[in-house]
Amino acid sequence: MSRALTGPKVVPHQPVCSAPVTPLVDRELLLVTGKGGVGKTTVATALARALARRGRRCLLLEADRRESAHELLEARPSGGDIVAVAEDLWLQSLDPETVIDRLVTRRLGGGLVARRVVASPVYRSFVAGAPGLGPLALLGHSLELVAGEVGEAPALDCVVLDAPASGHAVSGLRAPRLVREAVGSGPVAELAGRVESWVADPRRVAVLVVTLAEEMPVTESLELAAALRQETARAPDLLVVNALFSPPERPIGGAVPLWLARRRLQEEQLARLDAAWEGPRLELEMLPLLPAEGLARELTDRLDRALAPGAGA
Numbered sequence: 001m002s003r004a005l006t007g008p009k010v011v012p013h014q015p016v017c018s019a020p021v022t023p024l025v026d027r028e029l030l031l032v033t034g035k036g037g038v039g040k041t042t043v044a045t046a047l048a049r050a051l052a053r054r055g056r057r058c059l060l061l062e063a064d065r066r067e068s069a070h071e072l073l074e075a076r077p078s079g080g081d082i083v084a085v086a087e088d089l090w091l092q093s094l095d096p097e098t099v100i101d102r103l104v105t106r107r108l109g110g111g112l113v114a115r116r117v118v119a120s121p122v123y124r125s126f127v128a129g130a131p132g133l134g135p136l137a138l139l140g141h142s143l144e145l146v147a148g149e150v151g152e153a154p155a156l157d158c159v160v161l162d163a164p165a166s167g168h169a170v171s172g173l174r175a176p177r178l179v180r181e182a183v184g185s186g187p188v189a190e191l192a193g194r195v196e197s198w199v200a201d202p203r204r205v206a207v208l209v210v211t212l213a214e215e216m217p218v219t220e221s222l223e224l225a226a227a228l229r230q231e232t233a234r235a236p237d238l239l240v241v242n243a244l245f246s247p248p249e250r251p252i253g254g255a256v257p258l259w260l261a262r263r264r265l266q267e268e269q270l271a272r273l274d275a276a277w278e279g280p281r282l283e284l285e286m287l288p289l290l291p292a293e294g295l296a297r298e299l300t301d302r303l304d305r306a307l308a309p310g311a312g313a
């Protein structure tokens with residue numbers, strides 16, 4: 001990929017995609033991860049909207065109790081419920097412990113026994129300390145949503161999981177195997193086995209990594225890709241390089257040197273990715289400061305174009 005810097009000039013933005021990403025439209029789960037602060041939630045939200053535009057009945061699952069995706073979607077806070085956002089698009093925000101509680105309650109058939117189990121100190125200590133149980137619960141809930149096994153959920157084609165930051169991504173994908181081996185048998189082991197087979201199938205599940213063209217996020221993304229290959233025998237399906245500096249529309253005064261200096265730093269990191277990243281890559285420019293919903297709509301348009309048949313070919 002040639003990267004020659006010239007003087008700033010006005011050019012129409014086109015997302016740079018190094019390979020077709022159209023196959024992502026057909027996945028049942030799109031797991032979006034990345035270092036904190038790189039725009040992971042914004043990209044996941046825009047991706048869910050873009051998939052819904054293409055007729056995929058999609059639910060955005062936000063694994064964060066702080067709830068920020070609803071602002072981007074112009075919807076009410078989820079509070080753990082499934083919220084209808086638009087045609088073919090839903091939102092649910094759940095923290096891992098709540099997901100575990102709901103899975104256990106469903107497995108026990110609800111009722112008084114389930115409530116007593118979930119409220120017991122022994123259970124609460126187990127949930128807080130059991131390695132791999134939180135990630136397994138998020139993935140298991142995603143699988144059950146797509147499989148139509150969650151009673152209150154609509155029929156879905158796919159889930160976009162706004163997953164925890166990239167430091168947890170590898171352990172999250174390893175969690176089903178670790179839990180299955182540790183538990184051995186029973187409902188949790190059965191769920192872990194189903195999830196393990198599901199996430200190992202690249203035709204059904206895709207992993208997307210979001211980064212900035214900055215040294216630390218690029219380093220962490222490359223380390224994540226290497227760890228995924230080593231630990232899970234699969235590579236990320238797409239790297240999204242977010243917030244690239246675009247030429248200023250009105251190059252006035254001191255803005256030009258500042259833009260050129262920042263863009264040169266980004267070019268250095270893009271060159272690192274040219275040398276080290278083997279998979280598909282999508283580049284998105286930094287957008288103007290807009291209200292949250294405007295930002296999401298604009299980014300949705302750009303991801304929608306990237307998902308179009310033949311894009312990046």
